[in-house]
Amino acid sequence: MTDILRTPDDRFAALPDWPYAPRYIDDLPGYAGLRMHYVDEGPRDAPVYLCLHGEPTWAYLYRRMIPRFLAKDMRVVAPDFFGFGRSDKPKDDAVYTTDFHRDALIAFIERLDLRDICLVVQDWGGLLGLTLPLHMPERISRLLVMNTVLATGGAPSLGFVAWRDFAAATPDLPIGQLIARGTPHLTPAEIAAYDAPFPDQTYKAGARRFPQLVPLSPEEPFAALAREAARFWSERWEGESFMAIGMADPVLGPDVMNALHAQIRNCPPPMQIPDGGHFVQEWGGGIADAALSAFARIS
Numbered sequence: 001m002t003d004i005l006r007t008p009d010d011r012f013a014a015l016p017d018w019p020y021a022p023r024y025i026d027d028l029p030g031y032a033g034l035r036m037h038y039v040d041e042g043p044r045d046a047p048v049y050l051c052l053h054g055e056p057t058w059a060y061l062y063r064r065m066i067p068r069f070l071a072k073d074m075r076v077v078a079p080d081f082f083g084f085g086r087s088d089k090p091k092d093d094a095v096y097t098t099d100f101h102r103d104a105l106i107a108f109i110e111r112l113d114l115r116d117i118c119l120v121v122q123d124w125g126g127l128l129g130l131t132l133p134l135h136m137p138e139r140i141s142r143l144l145v146m147n148t149v150l151a152t153g154g155a156p157s158l159g160f161v162a163w164r165d166f167a168a169a170t171p172d173l174p175i176g177q178l179i180a181r182g183t184p185h186l187t188p189a190e191i192a193a194y195d196a197p198f199p200d201q202t203y204k205a206g207a208r209r210f211p212q213l214v215p216l217s218p219e220e221p222f223a224a225l226a227r228e229a230a231r232f233w234s235e236r237w238e239g240e241s242f243m244a245i246g247m248a249d250p251v252l253g254p255d256v257m258n259a260l261h262a263q264i265r266n267c268p269p270p271m272q273i274p275d276g277g278h279f280v281q282e283w284g285g286g287i288a289d290a291a292l293s294a295f296a297r298i299s
Contacts, residue, residue: 003091004033005203011196012086016189017063022086028107036108037086041066042075047116047141050109051078054123054148056175056207058085060193061281065120068288074118079108081124083206085197096209098222102128106135118142118295122281123252124210127151131229133237143241143267144291146280147252149260150233152226153218159250160214167211172201182248182277233264241267242291246276246283253278268294 012022026035039051039059049069051062059078069076080087081101090096105128109117117140121129126148133140149156155164167173176195180186198204215223241264245257254272261267271290276283 005089005091006035007086007089007197007199007203011199015060015193015196016187018060018193020066024086025108025111028104028111030107031082031104034082034088034090036079036082036088036104038077038079038108039066040075040077040112042070043073044075046073046075047118048075048077048114049118049120049144050114050129051076051120052105052122052125052129053078053080053084054125054127055210056084056173056204057123057179057194057279058087058197060085061122061279062120062284065281065284065288068285068292072292074292077112077114079105080197081105081206083209089197089203089206091202091205093205093209096206096213098128098213102131105129106132109136109139115139116141118144120144122146122148123278124148127214127226130233131225133232134225134229137232137236141239142295143237143239143264144244144287145241145260145264146244146287147246147249147257147278149252149256150226150230150263151214151223152230153215153220153223155216156214156256157251157253160211160252163251164211164214167208171204171208173204173207175204175207179279182250183279183282186282230263235265237265240295242294243267243270244273244276244280244287244290245270246273246278246280248275249278249280251278 020039053061058080066076083089155161176191179194180191273283
Protein backbone atom coordinates (compact mmCIF):
# COMPACT_ATOMS: atom_id res chain seq x y z
CA MET A 1 0.00 0.00 0.00
CA THR A 2 1.36 3.40 -0.98
CA ASP A 3 0.67 6.93 0.25
CA ILE A 4 0.62 6.13 3.95
CA LEU A 5 0.97 8.93 6.48
CA ARG A 6 2.36 8.55 9.99
CA THR A 7 1.69 11.36 12.47
CA PRO A 8 4.97 12.65 13.96
CA ASP A 9 5.59 11.55 17.54
CA ASP A 10 6.07 15.09 18.77
CA ARG A 11 2.38 15.76 18.14
CA PHE A 12 1.64 13.46 21.10
CA ALA A 13 4.09 14.95 23.58
CA ALA A 14 2.82 15.82 27.06
CA LEU A 15 -0.84 14.96 26.53
CA PRO A 16 -2.87 15.61 29.70
CA ASP A 17 -3.79 12.50 31.72
CA TRP A 18 -2.15 10.18 29.20
CA PRO A 19 0.88 8.43 30.74
CA TYR A 20 0.67 5.29 28.61
CA ALA A 21 3.62 4.15 26.53
CA PRO A 22 2.73 3.60 22.87
CA ARG A 23 2.83 0.07 21.53
CA TYR A 24 2.74 -0.92 17.88
CA ILE A 25 1.97 -3.88 15.64
CA ASP A 26 3.22 -3.76 12.06
CA ASP A 27 2.66 -7.35 10.92
CA LEU A 28 -1.12 -7.78 10.87
CA PRO A 29 -2.01 -10.27 8.11
CA GLY A 30 -3.39 -8.44 5.10
CA TYR A 31 -2.09 -5.04 6.26
CA ALA A 32 1.49 -5.04 5.02
CA GLY A 33 3.16 -1.67 5.46
CA LEU A 34 0.67 -0.43 8.05
CA ARG A 35 1.46 0.08 11.73
CA MET A 36 -1.31 0.02 14.34
CA HIS A 37 -0.97 1.74 17.70
CA TYR A 38 -2.50 0.46 20.91
CA VAL A 39 -2.42 0.87 24.67
CA ASP A 40 -1.85 -2.32 26.67
CA GLU A 41 -1.76 -1.95 30.45
CA GLY A 42 -2.41 -4.19 33.45
CA PRO A 43 -1.82 -7.87 34.27
CA ARG A 44 -1.37 -10.11 31.22
CA ASP A 45 -3.55 -12.85 32.74
CA ALA A 46 -6.46 -10.61 33.81
CA PRO A 47 -9.80 -10.13 32.03
CA VAL A 48 -9.32 -7.80 29.08
CA TYR A 49 -11.22 -4.53 28.76
CA LEU A 50 -10.99 -3.91 25.02
CA CYS A 51 -11.78 -0.21 24.53
CA LEU A 52 -12.84 0.63 20.97
CA HIS A 53 -13.11 4.28 20.00
CA GLY A 54 -15.26 5.78 17.29
CA GLU A 55 -15.43 8.79 14.99
CA PRO A 56 -13.35 10.99 14.96
CA THR A 57 -11.48 10.09 18.15
CA TRP A 58 -8.72 7.73 19.27
CA ALA A 59 -7.77 5.75 22.37
CA TYR A 60 -7.31 9.03 24.27
CA LEU A 61 -11.11 9.13 24.59
CA TYR A 62 -10.83 6.40 27.25
CA ARG A 63 -8.39 8.23 29.54
CA ARG A 64 -11.08 8.73 32.24
CA MET A 65 -12.03 5.04 32.21
CA ILE A 66 -8.68 3.26 31.83
CA PRO A 67 -7.44 4.13 35.37
CA ARG A 68 -10.67 2.77 36.90
CA PHE A 69 -10.25 -0.55 35.10
CA LEU A 70 -6.58 -0.76 36.08
CA ALA A 71 -7.42 -0.02 39.72
CA LYS A 72 -9.44 -3.26 39.73
CA ASP A 73 -6.49 -5.21 38.27
CA MET A 74 -7.98 -5.56 34.83
CA ARG A 75 -5.96 -5.57 31.63
CA VAL A 76 -6.84 -2.68 29.32
CA VAL A 77 -6.21 -2.80 25.58
CA ALA A 78 -7.18 0.23 23.50
CA PRO A 79 -6.22 0.25 19.81
CA ASP A 80 -6.43 3.13 17.36
CA PHE A 81 -8.18 2.21 14.14
CA PHE A 82 -6.14 2.82 11.02
CA GLY A 83 -6.61 6.46 10.05
CA PHE A 84 -6.87 7.58 13.67
CA GLY A 85 -4.67 8.36 16.66
CA ARG A 86 -1.10 7.12 16.42
CA SER A 87 -1.95 4.42 13.88
CA ASP A 88 -0.91 4.82 10.24
CA LYS A 89 -3.20 6.74 7.91
CA PRO A 90 -3.62 5.80 4.24
CA LYS A 91 -4.26 8.99 2.28
CA ASP A 92 -6.81 7.50 -0.13
CA ASP A 93 -10.36 7.85 1.21
CA ALA A 94 -11.41 4.75 -0.76
CA VAL A 95 -9.15 2.50 1.34
CA TYR A 96 -11.45 2.91 4.32
CA THR A 97 -14.30 0.40 4.17
CA THR A 98 -16.17 -1.51 6.84
CA ASP A 99 -14.28 -4.66 5.88
CA PHE A 100 -10.94 -2.82 6.07
CA HIS A 101 -11.63 -1.74 9.66
CA ARG A 102 -13.40 -4.88 10.89
CA ASP A 103 -10.84 -7.30 9.46
CA ALA A 104 -8.02 -5.25 11.01
CA LEU A 105 -9.74 -5.43 14.39
CA ILE A 106 -10.17 -9.19 14.12
CA ALA A 107 -6.54 -9.62 13.09
CA PHE A 108 -5.44 -7.43 16.03
CA ILE A 109 -7.41 -9.47 18.59
CA GLU A 110 -6.10 -12.74 17.18
CA ARG A 111 -2.53 -11.41 16.98
CA LEU A 112 -2.58 -10.52 20.70
CA ASP A 113 -4.65 -13.65 21.44
CA LEU A 114 -7.04 -11.64 23.63
CA ARG A 115 -9.53 -13.71 25.62
CA ASP A 116 -12.08 -13.15 28.38
CA ILE A 117 -12.84 -9.84 26.68
CA CYS A 118 -15.16 -7.15 27.91
CA LEU A 119 -16.09 -5.19 24.80
CA VAL A 120 -16.11 -1.50 25.72
CA VAL A 121 -17.68 0.28 22.76
CA GLN A 122 -19.12 3.57 21.56
CA ASP A 123 -19.94 5.03 18.13
CA TRP A 124 -18.00 3.12 15.42
CA GLY A 125 -16.36 1.10 18.16
CA GLY A 126 -19.84 -0.37 18.59
CA LEU A 127 -20.87 -0.53 14.93
CA LEU A 128 -17.79 -2.69 14.36
CA GLY A 129 -17.32 -4.21 17.81
CA LEU A 130 -20.87 -5.49 18.17
CA THR A 131 -20.31 -7.68 15.09
CA LEU A 132 -17.20 -9.37 16.55
CA PRO A 133 -19.01 -12.23 18.34
CA LEU A 134 -20.06 -13.55 14.94
CA HIS A 135 -16.39 -14.34 14.33
CA MET A 136 -15.09 -15.04 17.84
CA PRO A 137 -17.91 -15.66 20.36
CA GLU A 138 -15.64 -17.71 22.60
CA ARG A 139 -13.36 -14.71 23.26
CA ILE A 140 -16.06 -12.30 24.52
CA SER A 141 -17.61 -12.59 27.96
CA ARG A 142 -18.83 -9.07 28.84
CA LEU A 143 -20.19 -5.96 27.15
CA LEU A 144 -20.02 -2.31 28.21
CA VAL A 145 -21.91 -0.39 25.53
CA MET A 146 -22.35 3.38 25.17
CA ASN A 147 -24.02 5.59 22.53
CA THR A 148 -23.77 3.41 19.46
CA VAL A 149 -26.02 1.42 17.14
CA LEU A 150 -26.31 -1.78 15.16
CA ALA A 151 -26.23 -0.43 11.60
CA THR A 152 -28.92 -2.64 10.08
CA GLY A 153 -29.81 -0.20 7.27
CA GLY A 154 -31.34 3.25 7.43
CA ALA A 155 -30.29 6.48 9.14
CA PRO A 156 -30.34 5.97 12.94
CA SER A 157 -31.51 9.55 13.61
CA LEU A 158 -32.05 12.96 12.03
CA GLY A 159 -29.00 14.09 13.96
CA PHE A 160 -26.95 11.48 12.14
CA VAL A 161 -28.22 12.69 8.75
CA ALA A 162 -27.13 16.23 9.59
CA TRP A 163 -23.72 14.96 10.73
CA ARG A 164 -23.24 12.83 7.62
CA ASP A 165 -24.09 15.76 5.36
CA PHE A 166 -21.75 18.08 7.25
CA ALA A 167 -18.88 15.59 7.06
CA ALA A 168 -19.41 15.07 3.34
CA ALA A 169 -19.22 18.82 2.74
CA THR A 170 -16.23 19.44 5.05
CA PRO A 171 -13.07 17.62 3.91
CA ASP A 172 -10.96 19.39 6.54
CA LEU A 173 -13.06 18.34 9.54
CA PRO A 174 -12.40 20.49 12.64
CA ILE A 175 -11.87 17.48 14.89
CA GLY A 176 -11.20 19.14 18.23
CA GLN A 177 -14.00 21.67 17.76
CA LEU A 178 -16.49 18.93 16.92
CA ILE A 179 -15.67 16.99 20.07
CA ALA A 180 -15.64 20.09 22.27
CA ARG A 181 -19.06 21.22 21.02
CA GLY A 182 -20.89 18.59 23.05
CA THR A 183 -18.26 18.25 25.77
CA PRO A 184 -17.99 21.70 27.35
CA HIS A 185 -15.78 20.64 30.24
CA LEU A 186 -12.80 19.85 28.00
CA THR A 187 -9.71 22.00 28.52
CA PRO A 188 -7.83 23.55 25.59
CA ALA A 189 -5.07 20.97 26.11
CA GLU A 190 -7.56 18.10 25.88
CA ILE A 191 -9.09 19.56 22.72
CA ALA A 192 -5.58 19.80 21.28
CA ALA A 193 -5.03 16.13 22.10
CA TYR A 194 -7.93 15.22 19.82
CA ASP A 195 -6.44 17.36 17.06
CA ALA A 196 -2.97 15.87 17.57
CA PRO A 197 -3.32 12.91 15.15
CA PHE A 198 -4.21 15.22 12.26
CA PRO A 199 -1.52 17.77 11.33
CA ASP A 200 -3.51 18.78 8.24
CA GLN A 201 -6.36 17.74 5.97
CA THR A 202 -4.38 14.99 4.24
CA TYR A 203 -4.38 12.95 7.46
CA LYS A 204 -8.18 12.98 7.77
CA ALA A 205 -9.27 10.45 5.15
CA GLY A 206 -10.39 7.93 7.77
CA ALA A 207 -12.35 10.57 9.67
CA ARG A 208 -14.00 11.77 6.47
CA ARG A 209 -15.06 8.28 5.50
CA PHE A 210 -16.64 6.87 8.66
CA PRO A 211 -19.93 8.84 8.40
CA GLN A 212 -20.34 7.74 4.79
CA LEU A 213 -19.87 4.05 5.69
CA VAL A 214 -23.04 3.76 7.79
CA PRO A 215 -25.37 1.69 5.57
CA LEU A 216 -28.55 3.57 4.67
CA SER A 217 -30.07 0.60 2.84
CA PRO A 218 -30.77 -2.84 4.32
CA GLU A 219 -29.41 -4.30 1.08
CA GLU A 220 -25.84 -3.26 1.87
CA PRO A 221 -23.56 -6.11 3.05
CA PHE A 222 -22.63 -4.46 6.36
CA ALA A 223 -26.33 -3.99 7.14
CA ALA A 224 -26.86 -7.73 6.66
CA LEU A 225 -23.92 -8.43 8.97
CA ALA A 226 -25.39 -6.08 11.58
CA ARG A 227 -28.74 -7.88 11.40
CA GLU A 228 -26.94 -11.16 12.00
CA ALA A 229 -25.18 -9.55 14.96
CA ALA A 230 -28.53 -8.33 16.30
CA ARG A 231 -29.78 -11.90 16.26
CA PHE A 232 -26.69 -13.00 18.17
CA TRP A 233 -27.17 -10.39 20.90
CA SER A 234 -30.89 -11.06 21.25
CA GLU A 235 -30.87 -14.85 20.97
CA ARG A 236 -27.42 -16.27 21.73
CA TRP A 237 -25.67 -13.84 24.07
CA GLU A 238 -25.08 -15.35 27.50
CA GLY A 239 -22.52 -12.94 28.94
CA GLU A 240 -22.81 -9.96 31.25
CA SER A 241 -23.87 -6.56 29.92
CA PHE A 242 -23.86 -2.94 31.07
CA MET A 243 -25.23 0.02 29.11
CA ALA A 244 -24.66 3.73 29.71
CA ILE A 245 -26.45 6.43 27.72
CA GLY A 246 -25.31 9.99 27.20
CA MET A 247 -28.78 11.49 27.22
CA ALA A 248 -27.77 14.77 25.51
CA ASP A 249 -26.41 13.03 22.40
CA PRO A 250 -28.26 14.31 19.27
CA VAL A 251 -26.84 11.57 17.03
CA LEU A 252 -27.01 8.26 18.93
CA GLY A 253 -28.99 9.30 21.97
CA PRO A 254 -31.79 7.82 24.11
CA ASP A 255 -34.13 6.66 21.33
CA VAL A 256 -31.36 4.85 19.48
CA MET A 257 -29.92 3.37 22.65
CA ASN A 258 -33.25 2.20 24.03
CA ALA A 259 -33.85 0.36 20.77
CA LEU A 260 -30.40 -1.23 21.08
CA HIS A 261 -31.10 -2.13 24.71
CA ALA A 262 -34.11 -4.15 23.57
CA GLN A 263 -31.80 -6.15 21.27
CA ILE A 264 -29.34 -7.23 23.98
CA ARG A 265 -30.47 -10.29 25.88
CA ASN A 266 -30.71 -9.81 29.66
CA CYS A 267 -29.20 -6.30 29.57
CA PRO A 268 -30.02 -4.51 32.85
CA PRO A 269 -31.68 -1.06 32.81
CA PRO A 270 -29.25 1.49 31.36
CA MET A 271 -27.28 4.00 33.38
CA GLN A 272 -28.34 7.47 32.25
CA ILE A 273 -25.89 10.38 32.11
CA PRO A 274 -28.24 13.40 31.91
CA ASP A 275 -25.67 15.90 30.58
CA GLY A 276 -23.59 13.30 28.75
CA GLY A 277 -23.08 14.01 25.07
CA HIS A 278 -22.12 11.73 22.22
CA PHE A 279 -18.57 11.31 23.54
CA VAL A 280 -19.89 9.97 26.80
CA GLN A 281 -16.52 8.50 27.80
CA GLU A 282 -15.68 12.08 28.82
CA TRP A 283 -18.06 11.36 31.72
CA GLY A 284 -16.57 7.86 31.91
CA GLY A 285 -15.10 7.55 35.42
CA GLY A 286 -18.49 6.96 36.98
CA ILE A 287 -19.55 4.71 34.12
CA ALA A 288 -16.49 2.49 34.56
CA ASP A 289 -17.01 2.25 38.33
CA ALA A 290 -20.70 1.37 37.92
CA ALA A 291 -19.97 -1.28 35.29
CA LEU A 292 -17.24 -2.88 37.37
CA SER A 293 -19.53 -2.97 40.39
CA ALA A 294 -22.35 -4.50 38.36
CA PHE A 295 -20.09 -7.18 36.90
CA ALA A 296 -18.73 -7.98 40.37
CA ARG A 297 -22.28 -8.46 41.71
CA ILE A 298 -23.22 -10.77 38.86
CA SER A 299 -20.04 -12.90 38.90
